[in-house]
Amino acid sequence: MKHLIVSAFLVLGTSLSGTTATQAQNTPAKQLFGAHDDASSQRARSHGSYAKGCLAGGEQLAETGPTWQAMRLSRNRNWAHPRTVDFVQRLSREARRIGWNGLYIGDMSQPRGGPMLSGHRSHQIGLDIDVWMRPAMNLNLSRNRRENISSISMRRAGGAFVNDNWTPEHHAIMRAAAQDPEVARIFVFPGAKVQMCNDETGDRAWLRKIRPWYGHHYHFHVRLRCQRGSRNCEDQAPPPAGDGCADAQRWVNDILDPPPPQPRDPNAPAPQPRRELTLTDLPRQCAGVLEAR
Template sequence: MASISRSIILQAVATALLCTALAGPSAAQEGTPAKQLFGGVALPSKADPQPVGFYAKGCMSGAVALPTDGPTWQAMRLSRNRRWGNPQMITLLEQFSRDAAKLGWGSGILVGDISQPRGGPMLSGHSSHQIGLDADVWFTPKPNQPLSPQERESMPFTSMLDKSKFLTVDPKRWTPTHARVVMQAASYPQVERVFVNPAIKKKLCDTWTGDRSLLGKVRPIYGHDEHFHIRIHCPAGASGCQKQAPVTAGDGCDKSLAWWFTKEPWAAPKPDPNRKPVKPRPVMLSDLPKACAAVLSAPARREEEATFGGGAMAFTSQPASATPPSNIEAIINDPPVPTAEIPLPTPRPLQ
């Protein structure tokens, strides 16, 4: 009888917490930028995995962590606590890591930022990566010797660009294997886009002789010369996930790419002397989908036990066709052992 009463009480408390969250941000949350709220949460919510909102304006529930180490991957910059994602993204990264190793990409991949434990805006570095469906992969292969925690924090990025020339890939660094790895990432049906530097996109347009139908997924964007960014589609049934407009037909080796090689994308904005300077307003919790307040306030998920070769885990709730390349020139980016506080995929994907 006592256990039944305790169960009823716990259920009532959980319901009250949820109702409070659904009512909207608290007074304290209202005055705090969303990036500080989400950046200060160490663990995901105890809920079904769901992306909420858009890639650059949302959050996520029920995230799982990419293990810090795998046979064909290592997670980088562990201090950021950004190796969380939707299970479908974690599954894809593990599959991609194996495929990259088979292509001769070292012993696998180095994975950069995915998302924070509950997604949302980050304290630094990204405008997207908010719903667990984006991930960065370094343009540096995983070395045969595992990287130490310190090396993961301090190891520098390697740019694929020749810094002495405008938007030009460095032929001493870029190899056919780099191209194969990027195109492998674009080959998965669940991948929506792969973002790279415009110079890298141009290099692929000029040299890729494999299936060029996939080139349209590879999109040019600022930066992304030291890593490439994989974005997957909203999972089936994720009604709260806002889809991105599909890529346009074709390989993208056209005027839309040539624009990046003009002055317009790089020109500094001209200040209006008659306009008063306005301090940029930070993104607040109220700017995000309403469900993000509930995600932020939900009980945390904590791992009680795990079998890392696969198996169930118990969680407890705690408070709060080849064609010739097109001519762009004509038209002119000793790991720590997982602790009991890091939920991992259940069961381990693709084991």
């Protein structure tokens, strides 16, 4: 039934015409991608950008493995490019070596990627992973427990500093992730980046990939590079040169002493709410991803 609902908005191949084109243009893409509960039977490919794309041939991360558990299973967001699944397994093994039993994995992507019914703007092409900050010491959580347990916050003073939940293991796990050649960026709250800058006594090159961003104190967000074979995948621009520590400190300074708001130009048009993405906003290959068995 879900496939038939999606097919009602598509035309054979990738063309759109007549009333179908009108319906596709007006239907939020998140409804079309959210209607699928399995991946397309295609070669694994990421199409488009992290916040405007889709995923062909996605692979599901097993709900439980020897060194990980996928959380919030009701969301069905434990899908990704196969290389992303490999990375999660690899990092979770490293987490065990560092001192945890493994990792709790939050949202990755929907089965066919695309815009999500709720939450993230990114996570659309199978290359984003949310890793919980809560140490994964118990890897026998039931499905019900995984729906109700929460991660734990690491921030203090609005994100300017880490709190007492922060440990050297958090630092070490993020360092291991950043040193993986598949990783392009890791997003975390500013105080954590500054703490890692202050604590790191060895090689600092990996700190360049750690980028301060809003929120991200219950989890850190790992973003992988576009994978070989995904010709239509759009990489994000590389982080600026250097370790990025001074930039993170500026974020912290602005949290502690916010700059005055910029006066609004009375002649400027009022900001408009962000428009929902439709299928026609996405790469043309995404129509085929939705239609494929």
